[in-house]
Amino acid sequence: MSNRTLQAIKFNKDQVSLDILDQLLLPYSTVYIPIRSIEDAYQAIKLMQVRGAPAIAIVGAFAITVETFGYVKNNINGRITIGQLTDKIDYLVTSRPTAVNLSNACDDIKNLLVLQFQSTDKVSESTFKSILDYSVKLYEDDLSNNFKIGENGLKYIIETLTSQQFKGPFSIMTICNTGSLATSGHGTALGIIRTVYQKLSKEAAEADGKPLDFWLDHVYPCETRPYNQGAKLTTYELNYENIPFTLICDNMVSSLIGSLNDKKKAIKQVNAPIKFIIAGADRIVKNGDSANKIGTYQLSTIANYFNTNKLNEGKNQIKFIIAAPRTTIDLKTETGDAIVIEERPGKELTSLNGPVLASNGTVGDKLTVGIATPGISVWNPAFDVTPHELIDCIVTEDLPILKDQLGNFNLG
Numbered sequence: 001m002s003n004r005t006l007q008a009i010k011f012n013k014d015q016v017s018l019d020i021l022d023q024l025l026l027p028y029s030t031v032y033i034p035i036r037s038i039e040d041a042y043q044a045i046k047l048m049q050v051r052g053a054p055a056i057a058i059v060g061a062f063a064i065t066v067e068t069f070g071y072v073k074n075n076i077n078g079r080i081t082i083g084q085l086t087d088k089i090d091y092l093v094t095s096r097p098t099a100v101n102l103s104n105a106c107d108d109i110k111n112l113l114v115l116q117f118q119s120t121d122k123v124s125e126s127t128f129k130s131i132l133d134y135s136v137k138l139y140e141d142d143l144s145n146n147f148k149i150g151e152n153g154l155k156y157i158i159e160t161l162t163s164q165q166f167k168g169p170f171s172i173m174t175i176c177n178t179g180s181l182a183t184s185g186h187g188t189a190l191g192i193i194r195t196v197y198q199k200l201s202k203e204a205a206e207a208d209g210k211p212l213d214f215w216l217d218h219v220y221p222c223e224t225r226p227y228n229q230g231a232k233l234t235t236y237e238l239n240y241e242n243i244p245f246t247l248i249c250d251n252m253v254s255s256l257i258g259s260l261n262d263k264k265k266a267i268k269q270v271n272a273p274i275k276f277i278i279a280g281a282d283r284i285v286k287n288g289d290s291a292n293k294i295g296t297y298q299l300s301t302i303a304n305y306f307n308t309n310k311l312n313e314g315k316n317q318i319k320f321i322i323a324a325p326r327t328t329i330d331l332k333t334e335t336g337d338a339i340v341i342e343e344r345p346g347k348e349l350t351s352l353n354g355p356v357l358a359s360n361g362t363v364g365d366k367l368t369v370g371i372a373t374p375g376i377s378v379w380n381p382a383f384d385v386t387p388h389e390l391i392d393c394i395v396t397e398d399l400p401i402l403k404d405q406l407g408n409f410n411l412g
């Protein structure tokens with residue numbers, strides 16, 4: 001595996017060029033593909049060569065920048081109207097409907113176009129410059145906000161474990177991929193895991209020379225069927241960062257939590273109970289209901305079941321955390337019922353895609369393998385909505401947000 005990298009998006013400001021890491025080929029091959037237009041971005045987002053709510057918004061914004069630059073460079077800007085560019089932006093938003101980040105970014109850019117429209121109805125060089133500045137800021141803000149999310153998540157975890165008087169090693173479970181590959185870098189849910197591991201692990205304690213009351217021992221990424229972002233991308237990131245982890249299938253969650261809670265049944269000689277399940281979000285609406293990768297709702301119900309059920313005997317409470325930047329918050333939508341859930345082609349469920357792997361580790365041609373009866377009925381929603389009642393904390397760049405005494409999140 002050569003040229004390993006966690007940089008999903010490469011934007012060259014001087015040349016105004018955009019390349020994205022083709023995430024369909026990870027973790028086996030590291031290949032960047034150029035995005036030269038809004039149409040290229042539409043296709044790459046729809047095919048999921050780039051995915052993750054913040055990353056698709058950033059790629060969308062940079063693609064609009066690149067396309068507008070093309071008009072200026074080829075001297076056709078004066079012939080392209082603001083209305084034509086707006087139509088292309090509206091088309092881009094339809095590539096994937098659930099994540100609000102892309103439509104938020106496109107709305108912001110359209111607002112810049114409305115301002116331009118007051119002086120001319122044609123795309124101008126200053127149109128390009130204002131879109132460029134916006135997109136670069138979107139990227140840079142996302143990166144710095146991810147680090148703040150990491151710190152805020154760490155704070156919440158320390159406060160929670162301290163108030164529970166918890167001692168010893170603990171584990172965190174996560175789903176999908178919410179790391180550097182899904183963002184401008186560091187990540188949201190996986191960003192918290194990174195920050196926690198950097199500051200609250202045995203290794204960190206040894207480097208610091210200070211003993212810890214509790215420490216992150218292990219991470220359990222769920223495979224995340226049907227697209228396997230957990231198996232392919234999150235393991236790639238955890239491996240890259242040397243964070244100890246064990247991959248599990250989505251249907252092993254309850255069994256794993258139960259086994260780790262039962263001190264007699266250590267998993268691989270480690271007995272570090274799951275204390276936190278941390279997921280990202282594609283859209284968090286006003287009441288806190290959160291859309292995220294299909295399977296997230298299931299994790300939240302399992303966490304809550306273990307918390308309220310005798311199985312846990314009141315010990316090892318599992319907090320369910322949603323981590324996301326404020327660009328993922330949609331205050332215009334009141335409840336999760338109104339969130340449009342993208343449905344993906346059934347073939348993503350009925351077949352597996354990947355390269356042929358030789359026993360010596362050589363990566364061969366891509367292959368599609370059928371794993372279901374041909375021609376059957378398939379339901380393949382890409383996301384589900386976790387009701388706010390099942391979420392303990394929403395970690396943003398501003399604060400870890402907790403529910404008030406009435407059980408409501410105040411996200412405004």
Ligand SMILES: CSC[C@@H](O)[C@@H](O)C(=O)COP(=O)(O)O
Pocket residue numbers: 051052053054099175176177178179182183187188189229279280281282292293294382
């Ligand atoms: C920081 S990424 C947050 C979410 O976008 C992530 O959890 C997720 O659900 C991604 O889904 P995907 O279908 O891979 O785009």
